[in-house]
Each structure stands twice: as C-alpha cells, then as structure tokens.
Amino acid sequence: MTSTSFIPEPAGSGKAGAGQVARMLEQFAVFGGLETGGVTRLCASAADGEARDAFAALLESAGAEVRTDSVGNQYGIFRLATTKGAPLVMMGSHLDSQPQGGRFDGVLGVLGALETGRRLMQAKREGVVFNADFCAVNWTNEEGARFRPSLLGSGTFSGRIKAEDALASRDDDGLTLAQALDAIGYLGTDAPPPVPACYVELHVEQGAILEAEGVPIGIVTRNWGAAKMDVCFHGEQAHTGPTKMRSRRDALFAAAQTICDVRDIADRWPDRIHTSVGRLVVQPNSPNVVPARADLSIELRAVDDDILRSAEELATQAIQKAAAKANVRVDVSSRTARPIRTLPSVLSDLIKLCAAETGHVCREIDTVSGHDALSLLDVCPTGLVFVPSVGGIAHNEREETHSDDVDRGMAVLTRVALRLCQSRGDPKQAAL
Amino acid sequence: MTSTSFIPEPAGSGKAGAGQVARMLEQFAVFGGLETGGVTRLCASAADGEARDAFAALLESAGAEVRTDSVGNQYGIFRLATTKGAPLVMMGSHLDSQPQGGRFDGVLGVLGALETGRRLMQAKREGVVFNADFCAVNWTNEEGARFRPSLLGSGTFSGRIKAEDALASRDDDGLTLAQALDAIGYLGTDAPPPVPACYVELHVEQGAILEAEGVPIGIVTRNWGAAKMDVCFHGEQAHTGPTKMRSRRDALFAAAQTICDVRDIADRWPDRIHTSVGRLVVQPNSPNVVPARADLSIELRAVDDDILRSAEELATQAIQKAAAKANVRVDVSSRTARPIRTLPSVLSDLIKLCAAETGHVCREIDTVSGHDALSLLDVCPTGLVFVPSVGGIAHNEREETHSDDVDRGMAVLTRVALRLCQSRGDPKQAAL
Numbered sequence: 001m002t003s004t005s006f007i008p009e010p011a012g013s014g015k016a017g018a019g020q021v022a023r024m025l026e027q028f029a030v031f032g033g034l035e036t037g038g039v040t041r042l043c044a045s046a047a048d049g050e051a052r053d054a055f056a057a058l059l060e061s062a063g064a065e066v067r068t069d070s071v072g073n074q075y076g077i078f079r080l081a082t083t084k085g086a087p088l089v090m091m092g093s094h095l096d097s098q099p100q101g102g103r104f105d106g107v108l109g110v111l112g113a114l115e116t117g118r119r120l121m122q123a124k125r126e127g128v129v130f131n132a133d134f135c136a137v138n139w140t141n142e143e144g145a146r147f148r149p150s151l152l153g154s155g156t157f158s159g160r161i162k163a164e165d166a167l168a169s170r171d172d173d174g175l176t177l178a179q180a181l182d183a184i185g186y187l188g189t190d191a192p193p194p195v196p197a198c199y200v201e202l203h204v205e206q207g208a209i210l211e212a213e214g215v216p217i218g219i220v221t222r223n224w225g226a227a228k229m230d231v232c233f234h235g236e237q238a239h240t241g242p243t244k245m246r247s248r249r250d251a252l253f254a255a256a257q258t259i260c261d262v263r264d265i266a267d268r269w270p271d272r273i274h275t276s277v278g279r280l281v282v283q284p285n286s287p288n289v290v291p292a293r294a295d296l297s298i299e300l301r302a303v304d305d306d307i308l309r310s311a312e313e314l315a316t317q318a319i320q321k322a323a324a325k326a327n328v329r330v331d332v333s334s335r336t337a338r339p340i341r342t343l344p345s346v347l348s349d350l351i352k353l354c355a356a357e358t359g360h361v362c363r364e365i366d367t368v369s370g371h372d373a374l375s376l377l378d379v380c381p382t383g384l385v386f387v388p389s390v391g392g393i394a395h396n397e398r399e400e401t402h403s404d405d406v407d408r409g410m411a412v413l414t415r416v417a418l419r420l421c422q423s424r425g426d427p428k429q430a431a432l
Numbered sequence: 433m434t435s436t437s438f439i440p441e442p443a444g445s446g447k448a449g450a451g452q453v454a455r456m457l458e459q460f461a462v463f464g465g466l467e468t469g470g471v472t473r474l475c476a477s478a479a480d481g482e483a484r485d486a487f488a489a490l491l492e493s494a495g496a497e498v499r500t501d502s503v504g505n506q507y508g509i510f511r512l513a514t515t516k517g518a519p520l521v522m523m524g525s526h527l528d529s530q531p532q533g534g535r536f537d538g539v540l541g542v543l544g545a546l547e548t549g550r551r552l553m554q555a556k557r558e559g560v561v562f563n564a565d566f567c568a569v570n571w572t573n574e575e576g577a578r579f580r581p582s583l584l585g586s587g588t589f590s591g592r593i594k595a596e597d598a599l600a601s602r603d604d605d606g607l608t609l610a611q612a613l614d615a616i617g618y619l620g621t622d623a624p625p626p627v628p629a630c631y632v633e634l635h636v637e638q639g640a641i642l643e644a645e646g647v648p649i650g651i652v653t654r655n656w657g658a659a660k661m662d663v664c665f666h667g668e669q670a671h672t673g674p675t676k677m678r679s680r681r682d683a684l685f686a687a688a689q690t691i692c693d694v695r696d697i698a699d700r701w702p703d704r705i706h707t708s709v710g711r712l713v714v715q716p717n718s719p720n721v722v723p724a725r726a727d728l729s730i731e732l733r734a735v736d737d738d739i740l741r742s743a744e745e746l747a748t749q750a751i752q753k754a755a756a757k758a759n760v761r762v763d764v765s766s767r768t769a770r771p772i773r774t775l776p777s778v779l780s781d782l783i784k785l786c787a788a789e790t791g792h793v794c795r796e797i798d799t800v801s802g803h804d805a806l807s808l809l810d811v812c813p814t815g816l817v818f819v820p821s822v823g824g825i826a827h828n829e830r831e832e833t834h835s836d837d838v839d840r841g842m843a844v845l846t847r848v849a850l851r852l853c854q855s856r857g858d859p860k861q862a863a864l
Contacts, residue, residue, distance in 0.1 A: 099716035100669060100724070145718040207674035224673075228719070237532060239826035240708035240731050241656075241801030242639035245698045247824075252709060253695050259688035266677045276672035277684060279719045280712065284531035286577040287660070287711045287729035288801070289827045292532075297719035299672050369673030369720070392679075394671035395721045 017119060021410050022403040024111045028054065028095070029103035038397025039103050043096040043141040043152075044072065044177060049184030051095045055110065055138055062118040064136065068188025071166045072140040072181045073153040075193050078117040080130035080421055087425040089417060090196035091116055092137030093203060093372060094153070098145045102399020104204045108387070109372075110138045112202040112410055116417045123418070132425040134417060135193050139372045140181070146171045147180075148230065148297070149336045154375035157192055172281055197425025198347060199376040200383040202413045204401050206369055208392025216408045217355045217362035218386030219348045224274075224368045225308045225340040229298045231258065231319055235328040237284060237292035248290050252282050254326035255294035261318035262298055265311050273302040273311055274368065301368055305340055338370055347383035350431045354415035360408050369394075381427055383416070385409060449551065453842050454835040456543045460486065460527070461535035470829025471535050475528040475573040475584075476504065476609060481616030483527045487542060487570055494550040496568065500620025503598045504572040504613045505585045507625050510549040512562035512853055519857040521849060522628035523548055524569030525635060525804060526585070530577045534831020536636045540819070541804075542570045544634040544842055548849045555850070564857040566849060567625050571804045572613070578603045579612075580662065580729075581768050586807035589624055604713060629857025630779060631808040632815040634845045636833050638801055640824025648840045649787045649794035650818030651780045656706075656800045657740045657772040661730045663690065663751055667760040669716060669724035680722050684714050686758035687726035693750035694730055697743050705734040705743055706800060733800055737772055770802060778859045779815035785863050786847035792840050801826075813859055815848070817841060 031054065032039045032047030041047040052074060059066050059076030067075045077088075093109025113136035120134050139157070144150025147169040155161040167178035181187040205211075210218050235251030259277045266275040279297040298315055302308040316332075323330040348364070355362040365386055367374075373384040387409040390400035416430075423430035463486065464471045464479030473479040484506060491498050491508030499507045509520075525541025545568035552566050571589070576582025579601040587593040599610035613619040637643075642650050667683035691709045698707040711729040730747055734740040748764075755762040780796070787794040797818060799806075805816040819841040822832040848862075855862035 098718050098721050101721075143718070144720060145716075148719065150720065205674070206671050226673075237828040239638050239801060239828075240710050241658075241706065241733055242637070242799075242824065242826065243706070244703070245706060248708075250695075250708070252712060253691060256688040256691035256695075256709075259685060260692060263682075263685050263688075271676070274673065274675070274677060276680075276682070276720075276722060277688075278672050278721045278723060279717050280684060280714050281717070282712050284577075285711050285713070286530050286575070286827075287580065288576060288582065288708075288731060289530050289533075289710045290708060291710060299720060301673055367674075369671060392674065394674065395718075396669040396671075 017115065017410065018407050019403060021111050021115050022406045025103060025107060028107050028111065032097065034100065034397055036397040037103065038100055038399065039097045040099050040101065041095065041097040042099065042146040043143065044180035044184055044186065046184060048096055049186065052138065052186055055095060055114065058114055059136065062114065063121045064117055067190035068186055069190055069192040070163050070188060071153050071156045072186040072188060073157060073192060074138040076114065076117060076136040077193055078121055078134040080120055080124050081133050082129065087132045087197040088135050088193055089132050089420045089425045090135040090137055090199045091201065091413065091417060092139065093201050094139045094142030096141055096143050098143055098395045100397050101395055102397065104399055104401045105206070105394065106142055108204055108406065109202045112413055113137065115410065116414050119414055120417060120421060130421045132197060132421040134421055135196065141177065142372055147177045151370055151372055151375045154372035158375045158378040160375065160378060195379045198381045198420060198427055199373060200347065200385065200413065200416055201371055201373040202385045202409050203371055205386040205389045206394035207389065209365060210386060210388040211390065211392065213363065215361050215363045216388060216405055217360045217412055218365035219351050219362050220343055220367045220384035220386060221348055221364045222342050222366050223340065223374055224301045224303050224366060225305055226338040226370060227300045227308055227312045228336045229315065229332050230334040231296050231298060232331045232333055233294045233323060233328045235290065235292050235326065238290040240288045240290055243290060249327045250290050251294040251328050252291035254322040254328045255280055255296050257322035257325060258296065258318055262315055265314050269307050272304060273300065273307050275300050275311065303366065338374065341377060343377065343384060344381045346427045347381050350419065350427045351383050351385055351412065351416055353431050354419065355412050358411040358415055360412060385412060449547065449842065450839050451835060453543050453547050454838045457535060457539060460539050460543065464529065466532065466829055468829040469535065470532055470831065471529045472531050472533065473527065473529040474531065474578040475575065476612035476616055476618065478616060480528055481618065484570065484618055487527060487546065490546055491568065494546065495553045496549055499622035500618055501622055501624040502595050502620060503585050503588045504618040504620060505589060505624060506570040508546065508549060508568045509625055510553055510566040512552055512556050513565050514561065519564045519629040520567050520625055521564050521852045521857045522567040522569055522631045523633065523845065523849060524571065525633050526571045526574030528573055528575050530575050530827045532829050533827055534829065536831055536833045537826065538574055540636055540838065541634045544845055545569065547842065548846050551846055552849060552853060562853045564629065564853045566853055567628065573609065574804055579609050583802050583804055583807045586804035590807045590810040592807065592810060627811045630813045630852060630859055631805060632779065632817065632845065632848055633803060633805040634817045634841050635803055637818040637821045638826035639821065641797060642818060642820040643822065643824065645795065647793050647795045648820060648837055649792045649844055650797035651783050651794050652775055652799045652816035652818060653780050653796045654774050654798050655772065655806055656733045656735050656798060657737055658770040658802060659732045659740055659744045660768045661747065661764055662766040663728050663730060664763045664765055665726045665755060665760045667722065667724050667758065670722040672720045672722055675722060681759045682722050683726040683760050684723035686754040686760045687712055687728050689754035689757060690728065690750050694747055697746050701739050704736060705732065705739050707732050707743065735798065770806065773809060775809065775816060776813045779813050782851065782859045782863045783815050783817055783844065783848055786844050786851065790843040790847055792844060817844060
C-alpha cells in the first residue's frame with residue numbers, strides 16, 4: 001500500500017472507521033445533555049468536567065500523553081515520529097457549549113482529532129513511518145458564553161491573551177475562570193506543547209450554504225471581521241412609582257435604545273454585516289425599581305474592514321447618545337477585534353487535494369463565526385474544514401449534522417493528518 | 433388624665449417613646465443588611481425569615497397573640513377590649529424589601545404598628561378602657577420583587593387574590609411562594625383575624641414633596657392608577673455569526689423596542705403618567721446567541737383613568753409592533769390593574785385631627801406607589817400616613833427618613849390608634 005492509503009477500508013462501507021465519531025458524539029452529548037438532544041455544557045461547569053474526564057480517558061487509551069495547561073487547555077500528544085523533537089501537527093476544537101446549545105459545535109473537532117490520532121497510532125503500529133508527532137486538543141472557553149472573551153484558551157496558547165488575564169475573567173456570578181477550573185480539577189500545571197507546524201480544525205458550518213448547494217466539504221479561506229464591545233450603563237436605583245420621569249437615570253432604557261440602534265446598523269449594509277446584542281444583565285431587575293445597571297454585549301461582524309470600522313463608529317455614537325438621553329454614565333469595559341484574514345492557501349490546497357482523494361466535492365467558504373483555528377493563525381498555518389449543518393441551525397438544541405457528513409469530514413481530516421505527519425508538518429511538502 | 437392623653441411625656445423630650453421605633457429600625461436593618469445601610473430582604477428569603485422571627489418575638493413579649501396565615505401574613509393581636517368579639521383596629525405594612533432596597537420602606541409601618549400595640553397595652557395596664565382590639569400585621573410579598581403580583585399578602589387577605597394562586601406564584605428560579613415560605617417556616621396554618629373595622633398604615637413617602645414643603649405628615653387621599661403587564665417574547669435561539677439578519681427571530685430586539693416605546697408614552701402626558709420597565713430576563717443570555725426569550729415587566733401609573741386606559745392601549749400596540757418587527761411571538765402572561773381611588777375622608781379627617789392634636793403640620797397627598805392599605809380598601813375604611821423621605825430616594829440603599837420624622841409619624845399613629853380603639857374602631861366616632 002502507498003503511504004497515504006494505509007487505512008483498511010471496511011468491507012461494504014467504502015469508508016474508513018465509518019460512524020466511529022458519530023458514536024462518540026452520542027456519548028459526549030450525555031455530558032450536560034438536555035432532553036431535546038442538545039447540551040448545556042458551559043466552560044468549566046461540572047458537565048464540562050465530565051466531558052474533559054472522558055476525553056482524557058479516551059486519549060490515554062489511544063496511547064496519547066495527556067497534558068492540561070494553566071488555563072485548562074487539554075492536549076493529547078501522540079508520539080508518532082521515530083525521532084525526539086519532531087515537528088507537531090495539531091488538530092482540535094472545544095468541548096464547551098452555549099446554554100441550550102448543540103452537540104456537534106466544537107465536540108466534532110475535538111473527537112475528530114482524537115479519532116485521527118487513534119488512526120495514526122494504529123497506522124504506526126502497522127508500520128507506517130512518521131516524521132511529525134500529532135496533538136489532539138480541547139481549547140478552554142471557545143464559546144465565550146460563561147467567560148469572556150471567546151477563543152480564550154486558544155488565544156492564550158497563541159499569545160494574544162495573557163494567562164493571568166484569562167484566569168481572572170469572571171462569569172456573571174463573579175466566579176473567576178481560575179476558580180471554576182479548580183473546582184472541576186482542570187487548573188493544570190503542565191507546560192503546553194510547542195507551537196505546532198500547522199493546525200487544522202474540523203467544524204460544523206453553522207450556516208446553510210453547504211446544505212443548499214449539496215456540497216459536503218467546505219474549505220474556509222477567509223473569516224469575517226468582528227468587533228465586540230462589553231458595555232455597562234450605570235444609572236440610579238429608584239422607585240418606578242413616585243420618582244418623576246425627569247429625575248430617573250434608567251440604565252435599561254439606555255440599553256434598549258442601544259439594542260435598537262445596533263440592529264439598525266445591519267440594515268445599512270445588507271448581507272455584508274451582522275449585528276447583535278445577545279446578552280443583557282439588568283440590576284436589580286425588579287418590576288418596580290428603575291434599573292441601576294445594565295451590562296450588554298454587542299457584536300458586529302462584517303465581510304469588509306471599512307464597513308466594520310464604520311459600524312463600530314456608529315455603535316459607539318449610539319451608546320453615547322443613549323447614555324445622554326437616559327442621563328446615565330457609560331463604560332465600554334472591553335473591546336475586542338478580530339481582523340478579516342485569509343487562511344493560507346498552502347493548507348487549503350492540501351485540504352482540497354485530500355477531499356479529491358477521498359472522493360468528496362468541496363467548495364471554498366467564508367466563516368462568519370470565530371473558531372480556535374483563527375487564534376492559531378497568529379502562530380502557524382491554519383486550516384478549517386466545514387461539514388454541513390442541517391438547516392444552518394446553530395447555537396440551538398436542534399443543531400444537527402448527518403452521520404454521513406461526519407464520516408466525509410473525517411475521511412478528509414484523516415487524509416490531511418496522514419499526509420502532514422509524513423511531511424514534517426509542512427503543508428507544501430504534504431501536497432506533493 | 434383624659435382618655436386620649438394617657439401616654440406619659442418623657443421629661444425634656446416633649447415626645448412619647450421618642451426614638452423607640454428608630455432604634456428598632458436599626459435592629460431590623462441587620463436582617464439582609466448591606467454595608468451601605470440598605471437591605472436586600474426579598475420575600476420569604478432567609479433574611480426575611482430572620483426579620484419575621486424577630487417581629488414574632490417582639491409581638492409576644494409585648495403581650496400579643498401571634499398568628500401566621502396560609503400565605504405567611506403575620507398578625508399580632510393585642511386583646512385590649514374588655515369583651516370578647518370586639519371590633520378590630522389593624523395597622524401594619526411589610527418586612528420584605530427590594531433588592532438593595534431601603535431599611536424604612538415597609539418596616540416603618542410594621543414596627544410602628546408593633547410599638548403602637550405595645551403602647552396601647554401599656555395604657556390598658558394603666559387603666560385606660562378600650563372597646564376594640566388592635567392588630568399589628570406584616571403582609572407577605574408587598575414588594576413584588578421576588579414573587580408577582582405585588583401586594584400579594586394583603587390582596588389575599590382582602591379577597592382579591594386566591595390563596596392557592598398566591599402560593600403558586602414563582603420566582604425567577606422557578607421556586608413557588610409556598611416552597612419558599614415552607615423553607616423559612618412561615619407557611620402558616622392559623623386562621624387570619626376577622627376583617628378589621630379599619631386599617632391605618634404608616635409609610636415613608638418615597639417622593640420629595642413633604643421634604644420640599646417642610647411638612648412632616650402627609651395624609652394620603654388618593655392613589656394613582658396602575659396597569660402592570662408581564663410580557664414574554666418568544667424568538668428562536670441562533671448563532672449571532674452566520675445566521676442571516678432576515679432569518680433571525682430576536683426576542684431581545686422586540687423587548688428593546690418595547691422598552692423605548694413604553695418610555696415614550698410618558699412624554700405624552702408629562703407629570704400625569706409614569707412608565708417603566710424595571711425587569712427584563714433574557715434567555716439564553718450569551719453574547720453570541722440570538723436571544724430565544726425575553727420576559728419583561730411593564731408598569732404604567734397615571735393620575736387619570738382616561739390617560740391610563742390610553743397608555744395601556746399604546747403599550748399593547750407597541751408590544752404587537754415590536755413582535756412583528758422582530759418576527760417573534762408574544763404572550764402577555766399577566767395584566768393587573770389598580771384603579772384610581774379616593775381614600776375615605778372619614779379616616780383622613782381623623783388623622784388630620786390627630787396631627788393637629790400632636791402639634792404637627794400635615795397636608796393631603798397622592799400616593800403613586802401601591803401600598804397594602806390599598807388592598808385593605810376593598811374591605812374596610814383605610815388610612816395611609818406618610819413621613820418625609822430624604823431627597824425622595826426610594827427602592828435604593830440610600831433611602832433615609834430622619835429619626836425626628838419617625839417620631840412625628842409615630843405620635844400621630846398612636847393618637848389615631850388610641851382614639852379608634854376607644855371608639856369600637858369607628859373613625860367618625862373616634863373624631864368626636
């Protein structure tokens with residue numbers, strides 16, 4: 001057999017390890033599982049701890065060396081290369097979910113990487129010679145649902161975020177990430193692995209383009225830019241009865257005006273910008289008390305840098321206008337920006353080749369949402385592979401990806417890993 | 433001595449029992465007390481349980497018979513009359529508070545009633561003859577902060593609310609009032625006392641009129657009408673990234689439009705209507721999830737019935753318009769209305785007389801906020817006495833009423849109780 005076709009094809013299925021990842025996805029859907037089939041597995045919750053335990057156990061039984069770093073990122077290093085200090089090929093995603101989220105988002109990429117590592121180890125045992133090691137990773141707090149910012153673990157690994165800042169991030173109950181990780185036993189002390197030669201992530205599309213076009217594999221070549229703001233309006237608690245309207249300093253009224261204005265920004269550039277306020281926390285939140293404080297999270301995502309800059313300017317003006325009208329004080333407590341970037345063609349070309357080799361049609365696609373792969377882009381060539389989401393439904397319990405599509409994604413991912421780990425992790429050489 | 437001047441005047445102070453209620457207010461501010469001097473003592477919380485225990489102990493030591501009814505209302509019956517089955521004069525208010533609320537709101541009326549009962553018992557021991565009994569009461573969940581509607585305990589006593597509906601009311605964590613009362617040992621089994629001959633409540637103004645005019649005693653002659661709506665917008669959870677704007681069904685966007693429109697309603701009738709949204713709960717409340725659900729509480733309070741009706745119509749239209757624009761479904765889960773009513777002059781005349789007798793200037797005043805006295809108006813003549821709030825600050829930790837003003841209010845209240853309990857609870861006879 002050739003070096004790139006070692007995996008025995010099961011009789012009749014025509015696919016290597018068909019259904020294996022889909023079965024593991026079922027098992028992991030139990031951790032934080034909801035009756036609807038979705039999951040609530042917030043970062044560093046008890047359910048996240050259970051999923052992490054299961055991931056670590058599977059890594060160990062697959063022969064990986066398991067590490068947990070200081071922000072809770074979990075790595076499973078598969079020693080494939082015959083020499084020490086060989087380059088590392090890394091794949092992974094995240095096990096945390098949104099509240100009432102889906103069971104594929106993130107988990108697919110983590111279990112896909114685990115299964116890829118298992119297959120590569122099997123190949124090694126069967127005599128395939130590798131010159132790179134492989135690492136399957138679970139990044140902490142990708143979602144940004146419980147702790148902010150999102151992409152926290154991968155952003156720490158890639159140096160954009162300091163570990164101490166990440167650990168000091170607080171949830172809405174005031175608990176720090178450090179406290180939450182410690183509570184589930186994942187405040188690690190291991191050194192992270194070295195920066196990999198390249199990083200590839202398998203993820204569900206979370207949009208409806210692949211499904212609409214009947215294309216099973218999306219190869220991400222560009223990400224939309226994003227600007228995120230955490231805004232806090234500070235008003236003054238008062239009785240909603242006798243307090244005169246002109247004396248009120250209503251933080252929620254300021255927030256409401258802002259939410260309406262942020263929505264209006266999207267209409268200026270149809271289909272080229274998405275805007276949202278998904279989170280709003282009101283204090284003291286009693287029917288007959290003028291709200292003293294309103295914390296909200298604004299997101300702007302655009303396909304074009306100029307649009308994004310203009311939108312951010314408009315949002316900032318809207319916040320100031322709302323604060324003035326409601327006679328409240330405003331703080332923008334954090335701003336994060338994700339620039340529009342192109343993913344390196346050297347990796348997308350390799351993924352295209354592997355899709356062709358495994359007989360799957362593919363297309364180039366943008367990602368509107370953030371992924372850990374975008375954090376890794378700061379330190380190494382990065383690839384991102386999408387498989388179809390039924391109805392484009394995402395961050396919803398009804399999120400679904402067909403088992404056949406999972407298998408197709410896995411076939412491509414395994415092929416990519418195999419070629420990379422036999423080419424010292426160099427995508428150009430791997431495509432030869 | 434005459435029958436209406438039995439209370440010994442302490443030498444030098446010129447006031448009966450000066451500072452007594454202010455001292456008890458300090459003691460009660462410990463239950464759920466905050467560093468700022470305010471309190472968070474939500475209905476049927478542990479802190480509320482502690483305050484209730486202290487109230488019951490003080491009632492007992494003052495010689496009252498203590499009862500707790502099925503919705504947790506606490507009564508302390510002082511047997512003053514020489515005959516059984518004598519009419520009852522009732523006074524009281526509530527011990528529950530808003531989150532980060534003040535330590536006078538409600539507590540003043542409860543401790544004022546307790547101290548009044550103590551003084552009347554003392555008078556009885558000193559030979560004063562009464563022909564009515566006296567009851568000091570703590571009504572459950574006046575605030576409506578944890579359980580809705582507000583005025584729940586007094587509304588149950590007066591027959592507007594069924595006890596089973598009151599007990600089934602749920603807080604934002606899904607706990608019922610019955611469960612919460614049971615947890616603190618106040619799911620009572622005692623029969624409530626009979627409907628009183630009349631009810632009088634001492635309360636802080638929560639506005640700034642008395643302070644501005646330098647008048648120590650406000651006699652409430654009318655309440656503003658109120659219309660309250662609990663509204664729930666049902667959208668659909670989706671990813672704030674790839675989900676196209678036109679596909680979104682954003683419950684928070686609908687809520688935000690509603691909040692802005694409700695605020696605008698107030699500008700149509702300046703100083704004749706107060707409007708607010710004090711409470712908004714968003715689900716799942718994650719920065720990158722289109723909100724699936726937003727629950728909000730709207731309040732409209734007006735001095736005129738026609739204005740209130742028009743405002744309610746406008747608010748209903750605003751809700752429907754917002755739901756249509758955000759493409760979400762809307763339920764108005766509850767509507768409660770408090771009509772504009774006049775408090776009976778027979779009682780306000782008696783209070784005026786007693787203010788004059790104790791040497792305190794008074795004025796007639798509206799109440800914009802709801803009070804338990806308004807519930808009792810359904811079953812008996814009711815009086816409501818205000819003392820000044822510093823700066824009109826209410827539902828705020830910085831709420832303050834000067835100790836001298838507490839003493840002035842107590843002097844009037846004691847005089848009113850004394851006259852009523854010597855006149856079979858008949859205000860007309862008591863004013864003779």
